Amino acid sequence: MINNDTINHVRGISIFADDYREPSGTLHAAVFYSSIAAGEIQRVDYGEAIKSEGVVRILTYKDIPGENQIGSIIKDEPLFAERYVHYIGQPIALIVAKSRHLAIKARKKIEIRYIPSEVITDPREAFKKGSLIAPPRVFACGDTIKGFEESDVVIEGRVDSGGQEHLYIETQGALAIPLEGDNLRVISSTQGPTAVQRAIANVLGIGMHKIEVEAVRLGGGFGGKEDQATVWGVLSALAAYTLKTAVKVILPRGDDVKITGKRHPYSSDYKIGLSKDGIIKSYEVTFYQNSGAAADLSTAVLDRTLFHSTNSYFIPNVKATGIACKTNLVPNTAFRGFGGPQGMFVIESAIYKAAEKLKIPPHVIQEKNLISDGKSFPYGQIMINSTAEKCFSGLKQIVDLEAIKSETEKFNQQEGYKRRGFAIMPICFGISFTNTMLNQAASLVNIYTDGTVAVSTAAVEMGQGVYMKIRQVVARIFSIDISKVKTESTSTKTVANTSPTAASVGFDMNGKATEIASLEIKKRLTTFICDLFEVKEESVDFKDENILIGKEIKMTWKELISKAYVNRVSLCAQAHYATPGISFDPGINKGNPFAYYSFGSAMIEAEVDCLKGTYSVESVNIIHDFGESLNPLIDMGQAEGALMQGIGWMTMEEILFNAKGILLTNALSTYKVPDINYTPRKINIKFLENSPNIKGVMNSKAIGEPPLMYGIAVYFAILNAIKSFRNCVPEIITSPLTPERVLKYLYPSEMI
Amino acid sequence: MKKEIKFLCNNEIKEISVKPGTPLLDVIRNDLRLTGTKEGCKEGDCGACTVIIGELNGDDIIYKTINSCLFPVAEIAGKHLVTIEGIQKEQLTKVQELFLEEGASQCGFCTPGFIVSITGHLLSGAEVETSTLTDSVAGNICRCTGHISIKRVIERFSDWAETKINEDENRINELIRLSLIPEYFAGVKEELIKMSSGVVGIRKQTKGTTKVAGGTDIYVQQSEGVTDYVLEILNENIPEQKIEIADGSLKISGLTTMSEIENSKMISETFPAIKEYLKYFGSRQIRNRATAGGNIRNASPIGDFSNILLALGAKLEITSSTKTREIELENFFISYKTVDCAEDETINKIIIQLPGPDFKMNFEKVSKREYLDIASVNSALFAIMNNNKINKVRISAGGVAPIPLYLKQTSAELKNKEINPETIKKAASVAMEEISPISDARGSKEYKRLLLRQLIYLHFIKLFPNDIRAEELI
Ligand SMILES: Cc1cc2nc3c(=O)[nH]c(=O)nc-3n(C[C@H](O)[C@H](O)[C@H](O)COP(=O)(O)OP(=O)(O)OC[C@H]3O[C@@H](n4cnc5c(N)ncnc54)[C@H](O)[C@@H]3O)c2cc1C
Ligand code: FES
Numbered sequence A: 001m002i003n004n005d006t007i008n009h010v011r012g013i014s015i016f017a018d019d020y021r022e023p024s025g026t027l028h029a030a031v032f033y034s035s036i037a038a039g040e041i042q043r044v045d046y047g048e049a050i051k052s053e054g055v056v057r058i059l060t061y062k063d064i065p066g067e068n069q070i071g072s073i074i075k076d077e078p079l080f081a082e083r084y085v086h087y088i089g090q091p092i093a094l095i096v097a098k099s100r101h102l103a104i105k106a107r108k109k110i111e112i113r114y115i116p117s118e119v120i121t122d123p124r125e126a127f128k129k130g131s132l133i134a135p136p137r138v139f140a141c142g143d144t145i146k147g148f149e150e151s152d153v154v155i156e157g158r159v160d161s162g163g164q165e166h167l168y169i170e171t172q173g174a175l176a177i178p179l180e181g182d183n184l185r186v187i188s189s190t191q192g193p194t195a196v197q198r199a200i201a202n203v204l205g206i207g208m209h210k211i212e213v214e215a216v217r218l219g220g221g222f223g224g225k226e227d228q229a230t231v232w233g234v235l236s237a238l239a240a241y242t243l244k245t246a247v248k249v250i251l252p253r254g255d256d257v258k259i260t261g262k263r264h265p266y267s268s269d270y271k272i273g274l275s276k277d278g279i280i281k282s283y284e285v286t287f288y289q290n291s292g293a294a295a296d297l298s299t300a301v302l303d304r305t306l307f308h309s310t311n312s313y314f315i316p317n318v319k320a321t322g323i324a325c326k327t328n329l330v331p332n333t334a335f336r337g338f339g340g341p342q343g344m345f346v347i348e349s350a351i352y353k354a355a356e357k358l359k360i361p362p363h364v365i366q367e368k369n370l371i372s373d374g375k376s377f378p379y380g381q382i383m384i385n386s387t388a389e390k391c392f393s394g395l396k397q398i399v400d401l402e403a404i405k406s407e408t409e410k411f412n413q414q415e416g417y418k419r420r421g422f423a424i425m426p427i428c429f430g431i432s433f434t435n436t437m438l439n440q441a442a443s444l445v446n447i448y449t450d451g452t453v454a455v456s457t458a459a460v461e462m463g464q465g466v467y468m469k470i471r472q473v474v475a476r477i478f479s480i481d482i483s484k485v486k487t488e489s490t491s492t493k494t495v496a497n498t499s500p501t502a503a504s505v506g507f508d509m510n511g512k513a514t515e516i517a518s519l520e521i522k523k524r525l526t527t528f529i530c531d532l533f534e535v536k537e538e539s540v541d542f543k544d545e546n547i548l549i550g551k552e553i554k555m556t557w558k559e560l561i562s563k564a565y566v567n568r569v570s571l572c573a574q575a576h577y578a579t580p581g582i583s584f585d586p587g588i589n590k591g592n593p594f595a596y597y598s599f600g601s602a603m604i605e606a607e608v609d610c611l612k613g614t615y616s617v618e619s620v621n622i623i624h625d626f627g628e629s630l631n632p633l634i635d636m637g638q639a640e641g642a643l644m645q646g647i648g649w650m651t652m653e654e655i656l657f658n659a660k661g662i663l664l665t666n667a668l669s670t671y672k673v674p675d676i677n678y679t680p681r682k683i684n685i686k687f688l689e690n691s692p693n694i695k696g697v698m699n700s701k702a703i704g705e706p707p708l709m710y711g712i713a714v715y716f717a718i719l720n721a722i723k724s725f726r727n728c729v730p731e732i733i734t735s736p737l738t739p740e741r742v743l744k745y746l747y748p749s750e751m752i
Numbered sequence B: 001m002k003k004e005i006k007f008l009c010n011n012e013i014k015e016i017s018v019k020p021g022t023p024l025l026d027v028i029r030n031d032l033r034l035t036g037t038k039e040g041c042k043e044g045d046c047g048a049c050t051v052i053i054g055e056l057n058g059d060d061i062i063y064k065t066i067n068s069c070l071f072p073v074a075e076i077a078g079k080h081l082v083t084i085e086g087i088q089k090e091q092l093t094k095v096q097e098l099f100l101e102e103g104a105s106q107c108g109f110c111t112p113g114f115i116v117s118i119t120g121h122l123l124s125g126a127e128v129e130t131s132t133l134t135d136s137v138a139g140n141i142c143r144c145t146g147h148i149s150i151k152r153v154i155e156r157f158s159d160w161a162e163t164k165i166n167e168d169e170n171r172i173n174e175l176i177r178l179s180l181i182p183e184y185f186a187g188v189k190e191e192l193i194k195m196s197s198g199v200v201g202i203r204k205q206t207k208g209t210t211k212v213a214g215g216t217d218i219y220v221q222q223s224e225g226v227t228d229y230v231l232e233i234l235n236e237n238i239p240e241q242k243i244e245i246a247d248g249s250l251k252i253s254g255l256t257t258m259s260e261i262e263n264s265k266m267i268s269e270t271f272p273a274i275k276e277y278l279k280y281f282g283s284r285q286i287r288n289r290a291t292a293g294g295n296i297r298n299a300s301p302i303g304d305f306s307n308i309l310l311a312l313g314a315k316l317e318i319t320s321s322t323k324t325r326e327i328e329l330e331n332f333f334i335s336y337k338t339v340d341c342a343e344d345e346t347i348n349k350i351i352i353q354l355p356g357p358d359f360k361m362n363f364e365k366v367s368k369r370e371y372l373d374i375a376s377v378n379s380a381l382f383a384i385m386n387n388n389k390i391n392k393v394r395i396s397a398g399g400v401a402p403i404p405l406y407l408k409q410t411s412a413e414l415k416n417k418e419i420n421p422e423t424i425k426k427a428a429s430v431a432m433e434e435i436s437p438i439s440d441a442r443g444s445k446e447y448k449r450l451l452l453r454q455l456i457y458l459h460f461i462k463l464f465p466n467d468i469r470a471e472e473l474i
């Protein structure tokens, strides 16, 4: 079923934050930010800037009526730097002018002097110096020492994974419009309207009830607008509140790339012990997370790394330590997968190295250790309804491993400099916010007297199709046409205290809340029908916009609604949903944090040009457990998009900072993401059959994040191709695997 | 510095007063309030701002897609600007329908750009097949779909078009008949002709001006500044004939765009491979604007076209109001972004002596992403053989020195040598000494040095498959 929202997209008439028709006299603002990574501000001279053409006002921390603080989990992030700066890009002032062009011109005229201090960019160095965001966290089970003793081989190593720029094509931004009194309306490109509302109230020192935050739709989020959209909303609000004029802050791409956080780079040490036949006995891992200069969501991201440190595998003895290291880089943040990919990349690297040593293919180890029902993860959650094995064996049915192996070998024996390799990646991803509190959502369903329906929820639409799926839920329950159902933009005015749309659960939770609210109204309508026709509930049926008693059509949906209204039946309902049965004790790091898990298996084949170090993705085969998909077209799109983001993260997407903390890959010309020519030559994604998910909305499963981790397979596919040319495996497994790194692995002694 | 600019905006004549250097994108979004065209990067790298420009050319209208973020609004005068709003019909077009059916629009932010790129491709009159359609959107980035569903759209559209579009008919009439564009396109030519007499041109500025040709460098490097500059729009004075063969030489006007070079019959007859090489130059939108002169004058060490021209031994004809002179391209580049070209001088022509049919030529480029990316290292080789010996040879290398580099010593090393692994290894090691790469976002200096060696090997492996095999070199 096509996504109705996209009809306006293809016509170019969908409205994004910057498209909103702003009130006349709207001012535009640009952010002035720190140009050094660490130091003390000695002096800032705004004299020339304020005189610059079109400038109306320059706001600094001195203009904040409330608290200069926007940190969400830990209160360590001022809106504007006061004396000290901790990263390049930290906001110092906001220049408000007649146009963005003029604001940026004025920005160049601000003179600033700093006393620079030592810059830390490396997480291990930060750790050594005791520069941490929070105390280390340990997830453990069994006895790893004993586990290693029982192992036939024990391997240790290091894995470094790079960051990743979200590169939502719509940059961050917000428009704040003063309303009567000191009320404000803020149109924000945010995944978390309530977070923006809360931060604005705190900074302005006024009640949350005076601030309405609305997210119309996002031109992509991917986690980048979960926490980091807040500051732009707050800045525009502060300016609008101060100047009593509408103010827009839309980041130019250059600013967005430089001053917003990215996926966390990690450096990790592992030690893995296995039996001769590939059973994993023991696993120790330490993750040094490069959190950047402030907490942002780092601690939560790190937790998910720990939750997923064993990917899809059951390992009896585990000790996973996570350390959030504070460096002088832009605070890193949520990114699709939320730490999960970083954790999984390490265990997959460990398995890859172990397979080398044991002289068996990695997929044999992978398959032997897949988690099954009744087994538990290190944090104590016992697996139920695992489809890990089903997906893995399903994959082996759609790809003939032996045939591929011999084809690849044949290809690699040819003359020349092209080589192929393939690798498999099973995934297991927990669904729910790991912070139990956030697992709540609400929905407001309004039926109007003509039988049309409007639904408001906490879910923000950013391309994942959540609005469409919510409409489908309503349409299904009332058996009405989808065109009669509309989803309202997400606003704190209609649904309060929203959790951000994240953790893949936007639809799970808001869909459930919508289901509850709709069923509530349906119950009222049914009672009304029963009274009207003096029949029993069981004989009433809603079908194709008709109301049936037995098999007889008694009236249309429209007539029913009209009659119900006349008879004073409430046609509106609000419902709250709190994911049941989940809990987690962060004191002991044990509990059942997830409502359920998402599973699947992928095989990726890559071809490497061993002269140039370049590569292409030859084929991708995936079996994924989508549950009973409510909208296969949307779900497939999520899987494909996530897959390519994962492949990008592993290969060409490279974030480079120099020792001074300056971002070198600071534009789309230097930070490359997959394009249409980089798509796999062959791609085959299959839905696992007969896999209803009783925990999901109408038996469906969350889909947003998990498929990203399939991308990890491409890394090892490329390594295998390299290995067939050079017969060597890099000592430290490092991503991304750019053409430069490939060439280095191919010619280790010659790149000098 | 304001002046009237009159043009046809979709189906409506517009007259606006803005600074001539304002990026067209800003005018579309802020002044015309057509918000279907998006800003994603303002540096030509995302395609969200793609629009179609139509201009009269004799009896025809030539349509092409461009990045409106890099286009000086002054140049729109007298032309037809087509935005996503201008290709709407009551019913969705086949392209739009397929985007829906394949789920190829998720957040929708990139979508108008893709639809416009494809529609622009159809309007350009180019062949409609999977490869050319893919090329038409290679400059559009979608972060949501990973382009997999978009690829399906293209494959399906290509199949559909094959049976529907009659290549012998007037393209615009065909597109109207197939409901791929609205009916008003049929009357655009008349409108443009009517308007052309009354159009307020942008008068040529002479003093204290900044030259702009395609704008694809200057708008990126000085994005906020250009709006306020007094511009000399070089495209105001396009020569009748941009590419010609005279005096045994191929002469290319400095204002020739990369697309024009790709499509030139003269170039495909003289240097057929160049068209292939240009596939890796920017995107369709960029190549529709990027000029040869701009590439040379910009003097970026990785300039692809400069690199090719260096191997071909090109000369430049440089003119000012007072004189015309010639200079070897390799002498034109002095040091980083410093060239032998005064402010009032213009690169008028590029002159390449025709080598006769028996020459060999190869160009290699490696970047993080194969398409729409700037080279980490590029290199071109041009050679003429005398039996088994290299009679004449020129090798160039980009990304490995402060300027686009002609590898003088390496070329000398190869002269009169026989093609064998030793010769090539020796030449490559000379090249590795001849260069001075630096480490930056495109790679470490060690990488670039090794990569150049590899590319030199590749030149010979590709050009002399009977004499050289990869195994003998690596
Ligand atoms: C997204 C993107 C991708 C790109 N990809 C590539 C690529 O793959 N390979 C590559 O080589 N380049 C690439 N470029 C760079 C650029 O497109 C080329 O260098 C192009 O040829 C510049 O030409 P232009 O006409 O647009 O230059 P402009 O921006 O108009 O001008 C550049 C400079 O040259 C001067 N100038 C222009 N024409 C003349 C002339 N005739 N005489 C004297 N001075 C002149 C101008 O004053 C200005 O200083 C890319 C650029 C972008 C934005
Ligand atoms: S805005 Fe990205 S190409 Fe123009």
Ligand code: FES
Pocket: A169, A219, A220, A463, B104, B105, B106, B107, B108, B109, B110, B111, B141, B142, B143, B144, B145
């Ligand atoms: S649909 Fe979101 S960027 Fe393409």
